[in-house]
Amino acid sequence: MSNALSIDELSVSYGPIPALKNVSIEVPNGGFVSVLGANGAGKTTLVRTISGVLYLQKGKRTSGSIKFGGEDISKLKSRSIVRGGIAHVPEGRMLFPHLTVDENLRCGAASRRDTSGISETLSEVFDLFPQLPPLQHQQAGLLSGGEQQMVAVGRALMAKPSLLICDELSLGLAPLIVRDLFLLLDRINQEGVAVLAIEQNARIALRHSKYAYALEVGEVVLEGPSAELRENQEVQDLYMGGGGDIREAYTAIRREVNR
């Protein structure tokens, strides 16, 4: 069975405000795709729509379809989507601060029916993040940002996904830690899990992904193999420094106004 994700002409709006306009994105089976875009471009909206939690933000899909493994998932509950194999590392990590690392990870397996396999997955996650076992019984809220992000990724992996979506993994983290996290994504990807990395940090995302899309004010403005985009002058100007600062400041202001 193919586990490709294919989003076709998706439009989403929050009330009267459109957030995504005719967005089409493909993540092939076992692929590593990134979506770039400045603040407010609609990246998080895209992830929320895929994971079926858009309704919590009062958002609505106005047109388009989302297929995963050939099946339409746009009307499914988030629970069924996780069960179907799409796990989501939310923006800003969103751990359960009062639960321990171990409990946070176990919560990631909440949707699983094969309860007997959970301990095994837990030890696999601990193998992947050797920093975590010593922190197992600490409250997640007390960990450093990098450690929390690892727990967040580990928690998503506890569902044994075939597609892992990471929303701004690099947010607020030191460059070295971001690099380590992306190396881990590479490893996860090599084990056969498709990865969809949503990033503002185009430099690192383009280095690790195989294909990339650039999102701007809710629309895909550019797409292509990551290696090609890296060489592209426009991408360099817009997303890898050079004028980016002004643009970010602008979109940040717009975002505030829109609230």
Added chain:
Amino acid sequence: MSEMTITDTSTSGSSSVKRVPASLRVLPFLVALASPLILDNISWNPFAGWKILVGFILLIVVGKFAWSTAERDPDNPRLALKLWHRPDQRALTAMTCMGLVAIPFILGTDFDPPMDFPWASWFRIVNYIVLFALGAGAFNLLAGYTGQLSMAHAAFLMIGTMVGAHVGLIWGQSFWLCLPIAAVAGAALGALFGIPALRLRGLYLMLATIGVHFIVLLGWKEYLVHYFGFGGVRFNAPNLPSWLHWVPGINPEDGEFLINTQFRWFWLNLTITTICLLFLVNVIRSREGRAFAAVRDRDISATLLGINVARSKLVAFALSSAMVSVSGCLLSYYNRARSEDSFNLEQVLDYGIIIVVGGFMGIQGAIFGSVFFFALPMYFEWMREELPFISDIDFFSRYAGEVDLAIRGILVVVVLVWRPDGLAGLWQAAKNRLLRQFQNSQAGAAQ
């Protein structure tokens, strides 16, 4: 949760495996539970107060025994999931067991403390502590652990009372049947009244559940008028079923054993509270319990992970209400009388104070909070009436109730400013500190 981690630095062989047969593992707890019998049957009496001394030695021995029969196996993840497996946890639990079974015997002795310290009334206080620990533990599961701020607590006390009155008095069934029926009724109505929680949260949910309180209060008043009249209900003493008459210490009169003394009530309350609280502790440690906390901390995140948030909330409501309802039934039989004004919104605040002072995040907090809530007023009263200087102050005796409330309020503020995680947090910190010191000294001795 409330358990902080203690890195196992115990001496050199911390990585070694130690296995203990199951019979030896439970033995310290059996000794602890049988300690009153042991102490009662020693007929050796060289000096006054010998029992206290022997009891104290036995307490230490039991603790040490439980400590040394702890299993150790770093590679076995199942062991780490067990409730009381570390040596210190085992020792404390065994000593607590012994302390609990000793309480009624200590309080039952004819003893006249100096300065007229009210000895006999402590029994009543202890019984209330045990009963309120049950209700507060159930309240904590909902308000503290699942984060659903419900004010319908007294409503479920009323529901438990109504079940107790109807099944026990109107239908004339045994008291023992009232408890499970109260639990079922509480669970069903809890799930029903929990439905607003699917849409509302925080203050809004609080207001909605206040509405539930007044609806049930109306029902309770109507019920009283209809079945019992304005005088209220009088409950009769529960009768222990005859198949339990073999238990040591039970000597039925005329084939009946009525639970009508503080001593007897203590055992009943303790048993039911222990069973219910252990059940809650285990729920919290299960997948279901983790989901409760996940919903409390971040419900969006919980939804994303595939947790059924609506179901979690309703299960928490049902579970908590079932236990509150049981505690309401038990409290009413213990109190013997309930009338129209027995349940008011203030009671919900009492339970709120208990769990906030005791500690929001665990069942332990409910126990600490109940002790705080009931033991302190007793102290105040005694100090106000008996202590020289203080008893002379006219103001205190004139505004007794208000002064008590004010002091309690001040203490609540002090505890919360000092330790936001309440008395349970204080206790955990103190325990961890002692333990670390102990381990350091052992490590020092080993070198």
